[in-house]
Amino acid sequence: MSLDAGVEVTYANPSAQPNTIDLDLLQTWRGDALEHVPDPFVRALLRRAPAGFVHMRSKARVPAGSGLGSSAAFTLAALAAVTGEYDAMRLIRGAADVEAEVLGRRLGIQDQTISAIGGFVDLSTDGTEVEARRLPISEAAVRQLQTHMLLVHTGVVRNAGMVLREQIDEGRHPLRNRDAVLMQIRDLVDPALAALETGDVVGLGAILQQHWSLKRSLSAHNENKSSWGLVDVAMQNGALGAKLNGAGAGGTILILVRPGDRRSVVDALAILGARELNLGLGTHGLTRR
Known part of the structure; x- marks a missing residue:
């Protein structure tokens, strides 16, 4: 069962201005070096983005650390935005890779999967592959x-x-x-x-x-x-x-x-x-x- 946490990510690479990163996430930040970006998930995501001027903004209806998978939802949405990838399974695996890079370990791919699919879903996973079956909920x-x-x-x-x-x-x-x-x-x-x-x-x-x-x-x-x-x-x-x-x-x-x-x-x-x-x-x- 998925909840509508209202996670939205807006991303733009509108010009060829080098070495300028403008972030409006939980806090506003502007700088010229990727390694100085304060959020480790954003750093990992921007490593996968084209070079140049970047503007990223996100919002959600739930705070981080709520146990609702909002971090996975943000990572999934941001990865789609910065890479232009919209194949669900590639995004799910890519978002899990970002999480593993930041945390130093894998915590499964269930949150990424339900964020990508939504609705009522029965998930079966061995930690690397996942099968999803939509439930016939009236x-x-x-x-x-x-x-x-x-x-x-x-x-x-x-x-x-x-x-x-x-x-x-x-x-x-x-x-x-x-x-x-x-x-x-x-x-x-x-x-x-x-x-x-x-x-x-x-x-x-x-x-x-x-x-x-x-x-x-x-x-x-x-x-x-x-x-x-x-x-x-x-x-x-x-x-x-x-x-x-x-x-x-x-x-x-x-x-x-x-x-x-x-x-x-x-x-x-x-x-x-x-x-x-x-x-x-x-x-x-x-x-x-």
């Missing part, structure tokens, strides 16, 4: 999900790479124990797909809770008020299910809640510093304007 099921879905930001921005490194640290989590948890998480996929396809939000809420219980066992970073504590508060105030998105340890929480209980959940979380994000479901993936 309009009625989509409406049911939209009316019960709540997304909140915890107020905590986390480093996904750091959190995931701990989750795969075999010193903290013996391989057989970690793999057993991951297999249990995988076993939730088919019931979750069935619930999505039929619009069973109560059943999907229960699956979210099972997933979160398993996921938070993988990392000590998830053992704080901004993660499982907020999930517990949501549940205590009427949520059907809730989980931290992405790597966890902050970012955003996906909550399923009956419309009549929504205000109770939002108000209870607001007291703890979490705020509602008004994002719709994304259906189109990467588009060119």
